[in-house]
Amino acid sequence: MSTTPQWIMIGGEGPESYNKNSSYQRRLLEAAKEKMSEAITAKLSLDLISDRFGVADFGCASGPNTFVAVQNIIDAVEDKYRKETGLNPADNIEFQVLFNDFTTNDFNTLFQSLPPGRRYYSSGVPGSFYNRVLPKESFHIGVINYALNFTSKVPEGITDRDSPLWNKDIHCTGFNQAVKKAYLDQYLSDIKNLLDARAEELVPGGLMLLFGSCLQDGVKMSETFMGIVLDIVGASLNDLAQLGLIDQKEVDSFTTPLYFAEEGELRQIIEENGKYTVEAFEDIIQPNGEFPYLDPKILADSFKAIFGAFLSAHFGIDAMRKVFELVEVKAREEFSHIRKANLGMQYLIVLRKN
Secondary structure, eight states, rough: OOOOOOOOOOSSTTSSSSGOOOOOHHHHHHHHHHHHHHHHHSSSOGGGGSEEEEEEEETOOTTSHHHHHHHHHHHHHHHHHHHHHOOOOHHHHHEEEEEEEETOOHHHHHHTOOOOSSSSEEEEEETTTSSSOOOOOEEEEEEEEEETTBBBSSTTTTTTSSSSSSSSSEEEEEEEHHHHHHHHHHHHHHHHHHHHHHHHHEEEEEEEEEEEEEEEETTGGGGGGHHHHHOOOOOOOHHHHHHHSSSSHHHHHHOOOOOOHHHHHHHHHHHHHHHHEEEEEEOOOTTTTTSOOOOHHHHHHHHHHHHHHHHHHHOHHHHHHHHHHHHHHHHHHHHHHHHHOOOOOOEEEEEEEO
């Protein structure tokens, strides 16, 4: 059986790149900045803010959002230190930022884009964040931004037409309970591994900040904005197969290693892990809501930046581009439906290592 290709964003700084098409994720970081700063002020012990302070971004992609996330953290740590000691943090603290993602991530663009005048030293940490990637107790605050929805692999049987778990859709829609359970079981295993690995690497009392999107309890994925667009991507792939541009069997066996947990599922996974105290589980309301400002072209470009490299690995880059040309057309036809979809929950979760 073939392994699931690593999920990476389209690199570089071109018009198709994640670098140019990730403003929505950045807005969550901006909307959550005040709550994140409050959590760091209240929950991070001053004793942990010493001469060397480590920040790690797991699943950093190629920028620029990782720079916003780590700078917000550094600003909050410096502000706490300044207020509680009366000292200048620039004179007493050196920050090290560790950027982690798959080995195939575009680290070149990431490091070429490092902000001038930054107040930290930086290094890259290649490897899957479902496993250990750092020495024990080597950082003080970690962040994961819109990366908890990816599973390490597609569950067994999902892409096999002869399996009772075969999923004809390209994602876990939520309507087939057997398929949903298979994805949830894989998600449970992956998030447990992720939390266990970070608990080894994080200093006692250190914080993990989790930003992302989950479903409201009882809501099906295909009832959400993201689910509707994924269904449009699937329909576009089938259109290309009917035109003979790609193989229908390849489309039938294609699915994404994505699972959007319900809020209750995510809470339960974290609580049962037992290695952290949940200090905050906030629903972050973005000032502009979820994508109301987009036109179908920007929507298609945004999804291409996230999903394009994964589709290219299966069908080739020409087919991928044709898919998103169709996505734009179909999104225009269904845009009123998309805008009325369930918004889901955009969250900030703050965990403190026990």
